[in-house]
Amino acid sequence: MALENMHLLVGVDSSSLMAGARTIKEELEKEISRQGLSENVKVLETGSLASSEKNVVLLVYPEGIYYGNVTIDDVEEIVEEHLKKGRPVERLKIEPESGPAARSVSLTPDKRREELSSRVVLEDVGEISPDEIDEYIAVGGYEALGVVLEEGMKPEELIELVSDSGLRGRGGAGFPTGLKWSFTRKAEGDKKYVVCNADEGEPGTFKDRLILEGDPHRIIEGMALCGYATGADEGLIYIRGEYDLSIERAQHAIDQAREYGLLGKDLFGSGFDFDLEIVQGAGAYVVGEETALLNSIEGKRGYPRVKPPFPANSGLFGKPTTVNNVETLANIPPIVLNGPNWFKSFGTENSPGTKVFTILGHVNDPGLVEVPMGTTLNDIITDYAGGMRGRPFKLAQLGGTAGGILDEEMLDLPMDFDTMAEHGVTLGSGAILVMDRSTSVRKMLQSFMNFFRHESCGQCIPCRDGTSKLYQLATDLVEGKGKKNHIEDMIRIAESMEATALCPLGQSPIQPISGLVKSFRGELEEGIKNRVES
C-alpha cells in the first residue's frame, strides 16, 4: 500500500514526558526506518495533545486518528498495522473529543467546535510542531511581522492598531497594551528593551507554559512587533526556572528564527534590527512583578522597585522597557493580520478578545480553555470542565492565590475585567480554582495565607510582617483559637498592607480575605473560641 506524506505527531508536554513520550518517539522513528517507511512518514513533536490521563498521545495524519496511553510495546504494532498496512489499531484509539480538546478540557462535539472557532491565542497549539519554524510559517506565522516591515508601516501606526483593538494585558492587571507601548515609544533613550514575562508563578496558572511549549514562534513574532513599535532592538524572555521544556523549546525557536533571518539584523530588508535572549529564573514568585523581574534579569535579588519611575521610562538597566505577558504577546500577530475589528468581534465591549482560563479543583475535567471574554463561570464549569465532581459548587477563587472569591450567587456573572472589578475580583492570570461543599473555608484561607508568607520577599515591612501575622491569625481560626474581633483584625491588617505595601504581593491578601468574609463569615467565625452561639 502506497502511503505518502503521513505525519505522526507525538504530543510532548511535561505530563507526557514522564510517561516516556521522547523514548516512544525515538522508538517510532527506529521502527519506521526498520520497516522501510522513512520516506513516507514523518514523525514530529507537537505540544500537548491530551490530558495526562491519556499519557502518551499520538495523532496520525491524514486520517486524524488519535491514539492514547501508547507504550513502548505498542510501537511495532502501530507502525506495522497502521502506517504500513493502513489498518488503524482499534484498541488504542481515543476519540478526538477527548483528544485535542483535552489539551484544554473535554467537550461535547458542538462545544468543541465553538471553542476551536473562538481560539486566538491557542489556535496553533497542538496543531503544529513547535520545533519546526516551517510549520509556523505555513499557518501564517511571521506574516504579520513581514507585512508591517515590508509595507513600511510606521511604529505609531502599529501602536494605534493595537490600541484600536482594545487589547488589555493578560498578565493580571488588564492595562491597555497599546497605551503601554506608546509610553515606551515616547520615552527618550538610545537603547530600549522588550521583556516577555514568562515567570508564570501564580498558583493554578499554566497557560503561558502551554503557549511557550506549543507555539514559541508566536511569542518571538509578538516581541519583534513590540520592539518595532516601541523602538527596541533587544528582547528578553524571562522564563521560570522550573519550566525546562518551555526554555528548551523557546531557545530552539530563537535559534531557528535567527537562521531564517527573522531575528538579527535588517529584518525583511527594512533596516530594523531585533534579537532575543532567554533568561532562566531560579524560583521566586515575587519576580513575576515587572520591576522585580527587571532586577532579576540584571542578576540581582528579585526585589520590586519603587514606582514611579515606571519601566516604560526607566526599566532594564535604567533604559525604557516594555514588559508584556506571554498571552498578551501571543495576541499581537493575529491582531496585526486580521485587524482590530476582527479582534473586537470576540469578547465584550470593554474587554475584547478571548481569555485563556485554567480551570482546576473539584471539576470532572480540569484543564485549559480559551473562551471569549465575558463567558460565565457557570458555563465554563458545565460546558467546558465536565461539571462538578460529585458534590455541588461552594466557591471558586479567580486569578490565583492573590485573587478574589466567587460564590454561588456570582456564577452567572460575565467574566471580564470590568464586571469582575465591580465585584471586587480581578480576572488576574485566569486561574479558576473550583471548590465543592466538602471544602473547609478556614483551611483554604490558611493555605492562601501560607503562600503569601512564604513568597513575601521581605523588602518592605507591611508585607514582611503582615503576611506572617495573617498566617498566624488564619491558623488560629483553623485550630478554633480565634479571638473576638479576629476577622476584623485580619481585614484591618490586610487593608493597611493594601495601602502601604510596595508591590501587588503585599497588596493582594485583602482580596481573598474580604471575599471569603463577605460570603462565608459564619463559617470563619466557627473558628472563634467561645463564640456566642446565635
Place this chain on the structure above:
Amino acid sequence: MSSGLEAQLDGKVERIADKYDRERQNVLAMLHELQEETVGNYVKERDLEKLAQLLDLAQSDLQSVISFYSMFSTRPRGKYIIRVCESGPCSLMGSDSVFDALKEKLGVDIYGTTEDGLFTLEPSSCLGVCAVAPAMMINDETYGNLTRNKIGEIIEYYREKEETENAADEKGE
C-alpha cells in the same frame, strides 16, 4: 585534596564565568550551571568566593542573590531534589498527604536529605501543572495525580535506577 584536583575545580568556576562573559547580568545562569555541576546539588562556599572574584563583586552580594532564589542552595543536598507543590490547587487536592507519604517512604522531614544522599524533600510553590494536582517534581521530571501508591512506585523507580547505575559502574571498573 590534591592540588591537581583543586586546580581542576577552580577551572570549573572560571570556565562557567567565561562562558557568560563574566557579566553580572548572567549571574543566575552561572549559578544554575555551577550548582548542576557540583555533586550534592549546591553552590560551594569556595566556588562562590572564586566567582565573586572573577566578577569583581563582593561575596556578600552574590550570597544575597543565592539566598533570594529557592532553586539555589549553599548546603549539600541529595542527588534528586523532590519539590512538592503546596500551593492552593495542590493543597485542595491533597498535597498534605503527598508530604506524609514521602516523609514516611524516605524517612526524612521537609528539607531533610536521606542517609544515602539520594533524595532531598522540599516544599515548592506552584509548579504549573495544576490540572494534574497534586504534583511534584524530581529534578527535571514532573509527576502528577499523585497517590500514596504512585509515590511509592516513583521512589522505588529512582532507587532501582540508582542500583543499576552503581552496578554498571562497578562492572565498568
